[in-house]
Amino acid sequence: MMKDKDKLIIANCSGYLGDKLSAARELIEGGEIHVLTGDYLAELTMALLFRMKMKAPDKGYATTFLKQMNDVMGLCLEKNIKIVANAGGLNPKGLAAELEKIAAELGIHPKIAFIEGDDLLPRIQELQEQGETFTHLDKGISLKEAGAMPITANAYLGGWGITKALTEGSDIVIGGRLADAALVSGPCAWKFGWEEDDWDQMAGAYVAGHIIECGAQATGGNYSFFEEVPSFKNVGYPIAEMHSDGSFVITKHPGTGGLVSVGTVTAQLLYEIREPAYLTPDVRARFDTIHISQQGPDRVLIDGVKGEPPTDSAKVCINNLFGHRNSMTVVLTGLDIEKKAKIVEETIFDLLGGKDQFAFTDVQLIRIDKDNPDHNDVACAHLKISLMDPDQKKAGKLFSSKLVEMALSSIPGFTMTAPPSEGSPALQHWPTLVSNEFLEQRIYINGSEFTIKPVEDYPDIKDVQPAQVSLSDIPMANLRKIYFGRLFATRSGDKGGNANLGVWAKNIKTYSFLNRFLTVEKLKELLPDMEPFEIERYELPNLFALNFYIKGVLGEGVAASVRNDPQAKTLGEYLRAKIIAVPVSILS
Numbered sequence: 001m002m003k004d005k006d007k008l009i010i011a012n013c014s015g016y017l018g019d020k021l022s023a024a025r026e027l028i029e030g031g032e033i034h035v036l037t038g039d040y041l042a043e044l045t046m047a048l049l050f051r052m053k054m055k056a057p058d059k060g061y062a063t064t065f066l067k068q069m070n071d072v073m074g075l076c077l078e079k080n081i082k083i084v085a086n087a088g089g090l091n092p093k094g095l096a097a098e099l100e101k102i103a104a105e106l107g108i109h110p111k112i113a114f115i116e117g118d119d120l121l122p123r124i125q126e127l128q129e130q131g132e133t134f135t136h137l138d139k140g141i142s143l144k145e146a147g148a149m150p151i152t153a154n155a156y157l158g159g160w161g162i163t164k165a166l167t168e169g170s171d172i173v174i175g176g177r178l179a180d181a182a183l184v185s186g187p188c189a190w191k192f193g194w195e196e197d198d199w200d201q202m203a204g205a206y207v208a209g210h211i212i213e214c215g216a217q218a219t220g221g222n223y224s225f226f227e228e229v230p231s232f233k234n235v236g237y238p239i240a241e242m243h244s245d246g247s248f249v250i251t252k253h254p255g256t257g258g259l260v261s262v263g264t265v266t267a268q269l270l271y272e273i274r275e276p277a278y279l280t281p282d283v284r285a286r287f288d289t290i291h292i293s294q295q296g297p298d299r300v301l302i303d304g305v306k307g308e309p310p311t312d313s314a315k316v317c318i319n320n321l322f323g324h325r326n327s328m329t330v331v332l333t334g335l336d337i338e339k340k341a342k343i344v345e346e347t348i349f350d351l352l353g354g355k356d357q358f359a360f361t362d363v364q365l366i367r368i369d370k371d372n373p374d375h376n377d378v379a380c381a382h383l384k385i386s387l388m389d390p391d392q393k394k395a396g397k398l399f400s401s402k403l404v405e406m407a408l409s410s411i412p413g414f415t416m417t418a419p420p421s422e423g424s425p426a427l428q429h430w431p432t433l434v435s436n437e438f439l440e441q442r443i444y445i446n447g448s449e450f451t452i453k454p455v456e457d458y459p460d461i462k463d464v465q466p467a468q469v470s471l472s473d474i475p476m477a478n479l480r481k482i483y484f485g486r487l488f489a490t491r492s493g494d495k496g497g498n499a500n501l502g503v504w505a506k507n508i509k510t511y512s513f514l515n516r517f518l519t520v521e522k523l524k525e526l527l528p529d530m531e532p533f534e535i536e537r538y539e540l541p542n543l544f545a546l547n548f549y550i551k552g553v554l555g556e557g558v559a560a561s562v563r564n565d566p567q568a569k570t571l572g573e574y575l576r577a578k579i580i581a582v583p584v585s586i587l588s
Contacts, residue, residue, distance in 0.1 A: 008191040008242040010184055010208070014038035014085070015215030017045050017062050023215070023237050024068040028075055030253035033239065034191075036076060037183040038085035039213045040065060043496060044558045046152045046177070047319040047427045049089040060090035066098055069172075073099075074108050077171060084162055084187060086178040090152065092116055093444070095174055113165035113445040115175035120153040120316060120434065127438055134318065134432045138497065138551055148320040148430060155434055156315045158281030159205075160196070161441035161452045162186025168445050177317065179281055181209025184240060192244040196282070196455050203285035203307025204246025210278070210285075211250055211268050211302075212238040218250060218268040220258035222569075224489035224576060231257040236298075247303035249295060260298040263489065263506070266543050270502025272493040274549050275538050276466065277308065279315070282455050284308040288466035288540055304467070309458035314439055318430035322560050323359060324392040326423030328403050330383040333369075333413040337381045340411040341365045344383055347410060351402045358395065360388035362562045382417070386562035388426050396422040429496040429557025469541035472512040478584045484526070485576025487586070488514060492571035497554045497561075499568035501575065504545035510586050511544035517580070518546060526578045527571075 011033040013023040017040045027033060040062040053060030065087035076083055088095045096114040103110055120127065124143070128134070134143035134153075143150070157175065159182035165173040167190055185205040188194065194201050211218050218238040220229040236256025241249040250265050252258060269287065276288035284307060291304035332340045345363050355361045366382040373379040385403070389395040400420035407414055436454040443450040487510055492501045503518060505511035520535045536549040550568075558566040565571070 006243065008035065008188060009033045009239060010035040010037060010187060010212070010242060011237060011239045012037045012039065012183070012212040012215060013068070013237055014040055015213065015217060016040065016042060017048070017064065019215055021064060021067055024072045025075070027237055027239075027253070028072055028079065028081060030256065033081060035082045035084060035187045036072075037212070038065060038068070038087060039180045039183060040085065040087045041089060041177060041180075043317050043319075043429055046090065046154055046317060047559055050152050050319070053090055058091070058094050061092070061095040062087035062089055065095070066102065069099060070102050070106075073103060073110060073172075074106050077108055077110055082166060082187060083172040084183050086175050086180070086183065088114060088174045088176045090119065090176060092174055092176045096444075099172060099174070110171040111169055111446060112172045113168070113170035113174070113443055115157070115161045115165065115173065115178065115441055115443050117439060117441045118154045118157050118175070118177040120155055121150060124150060124153055127434065130438070132434055132438065134316065134430070134434070137431045137433070143318070143430065143432070148428070150318050150430070151321050151427070152317070152319045154317050155439055156281055156317070157439070157441055158182050158454065159186030159189060160282065160455070161443050163189040164450050164452055165443050165445060166190040168448075168450070170445055180213040181206045181280060182282070184209030184212065184242070185282060188242050197309070197458065199283055199307030199309065199461065200305060201244070201246035202283040204248060204302070204305040205242065206278070206280045206283060206285045207269070207287070207290060207302060207305050208240040208242060208248045208250070211265055212240050214268060214271065216258060217271065218264060219252050219260055220264055222491070223259070223264050223267055224485060224491070224572065225263055228261065228263065229259045233257045246305060247301070250300045250302065251298055260300055262292055262294050262300055265292060265300045265302070266504050266545065267489060267491040267502070269543060270491045270504060270545055270547060272495055272500055273502070273547060274495065274500065274536070276540055279311065281310060281314055283310055286464055286466070288542055289464065290542055291467065292543065306464045308461045308464055310455050312457035313433040313435050314454065316432045316434050318432060319559070320428040320430050322426040322428035322556060323388055323390040324395040324423055325386065325388040325426040325560060325562070326395045326399055326421060327384060327386040327562060328400050328421065329417040330385070330403070331413070331415045331417060332381045332383055332411070333379050337367065337369060338365065341383045343411055344406070345385070347406055348385060348403055351405070352399060358387050358389045362386040384564070388560070427557070427559035429559070431496045467542035469508065471515060471541075472509050474509065474513045474516065474583055474586060476583060479581040480584050480587065481579050481581050482587070483576065484578045484580050485573070487582065488576065490572025490576055492568045494554055494558055494567040495549070496557050497552055499550045499553045499571055501548040501550065501571050502545060503548070503572070503575070504543060506544065508544065511541070513582060513586050514546065515539065515541070520548070523548060526580070527575060
């Protein structure tokens with residue numbers, strides 16, 4: 001039985017495949033929790049798991065989860081802590097079987113459920129014949145028109161399968177591509193008896209899930225104002241104390257490092273989002289209605305979240321085999337950097353037979369050199385040359401070896417940052433939709449099977465209004481130059497081939513300036529390399545925040561991007577390093 005009937009305490013021990021293994025035990029032993037969740041999947045992770053499954057067909061799941069369960073499964077049973085995770089990846093059934101083996105070795109008998117229904121790869125052709133085009137959400141072309149070669153295709157499933165599994169008495173629930181935040185909504189609907197159309201409650205749960213899904217990123221990790229964090233040693237993992245009305249408190253166990261503040265929670269709210277109506281399989285959570293407040297040390301309350309019915313389709317993450325990619329970087333040193341770069345570029349492509357021999361080429365001159373340098377390393381610039389082609393041989397050693405051949409016959413000081421490389425497979429991220437009519441969740445528990453259909457398409461709710469905030473009138477006079485990041489925090493990340501850049505202020509005065517100042521045009525002026533891309537701008541006044549959605553900046557997605565930062569993790573800090581002029585009146 002729960003110790004507190006009025007709340008459900010949910011802790012998340014994993015934000016990605018490779019997160020801290022000991023976090024699960026630390027959360028269980030550090031204080032009271034009722035549900036332990038773990039998010040192990042990202043768009044790239046599904047492709048990595050595919051490679052694993054090709055080598056070992058019985059794998060294709062997060063093997064690190066097994067190590068954690070071997071450590072804590074018995075303890076969770078003893079404390080009646082439910083375990084919910086999407087660690088099943090491409091093989092939830094196989095993971096469940098391994099969990100059963102571990103339980104037998106430990107001499108315990110948990111009730112284990114696994115959820116299937118997300119894997120659409122075997123059904124692609126069948127669904128196309130029934131009218132599904134799997135049209136790329138940004139490019140507007142169908143999967144068939146592109147002649148794509150899918151290797152994974154997984155629909156994002158909601159939390160009602162989790163709810164059913166827990167209702168049937170499961171101790172452990174695992175799935176494949178369960179939506180990250182559904183790991184919170186499912187247990188909440190079970191605990192509080194919510195119905196499908198309890199939109200506000202469901203929206204609150206999905207907001208909570210979005211906050212804790214990335215682990216310590218909500219408790220001080222990757223936080224712009226890092227000087228506010230007392231300690232980065234043993235950073236505590238996030239906990240959501242959920243209430244029956246959908247409100248909740250974000251916190252962490254006492255005695256751990258990190259920080260839970262309005263700032264750290266706001267930063268995570270802005271991570272990997274687009275418009276204020278946050279789309280999920282079960283509800284549209286209106287981020288522009290969130291009310292956030294500090295309730296005490298390391299305790300942040302969120303309430304007032306409004307929800308709307310979901311759409312009649314689900315997001316699908318398809319990964320296509322896109323060829324082979326390779327990048328090599330030549331170090332250019334001293335004087336005449338641009339002339340040296342031109343010589344290297346012309347020479348290498350002459351040796352390779354021309355740029356048109358390849359499906360894709362990209363050359364970037366990265367000027368990290370300084371004038372009159374005081375160290376050898378800061379006398380150097382980097383010329384990054386990238387290729388992509390269906391022919392692995394052309395983009396592999398043929399390219400990199402030709403570059404090495406230039407070592408004694410090219411520019412003075414010729415050297416490279418790495419030896420010749422074979423490169424790696426290029427996997428194209430293909431974001432698309434599938435109609436809910438073709439989806440169902442299949443829940444398997446001890447030989448029994450249950451089926452859950454997606455939430456029905458309900459009429460739009462027209463009366464949900466954003467939270468109202470009155471902006472201050474900030475005179476644009478008496479300006480002083482300052483680093484952007486001394487006033488504003490950021491959080492950025494990848495959304496397939498696109499990136500999001502969230503920016504927020506600490507109070508209404510600085511937000512009023514930010515809202516007026518940081519237009520799309522100004523952002524492109526500050527970040528000139530964003531100029532070629534279409535950028536959407538969204539306002540979240542209730543969070544003192546703006547969100548920019550930058551289309552195409554990551555190319556075909558993280559596994560095919562040629563950017564040094566293919567997940568756009570550094571984009572926000574790049575903006576914070578820019579110098580801007582602000583009114584002195586907002587500096588106090």
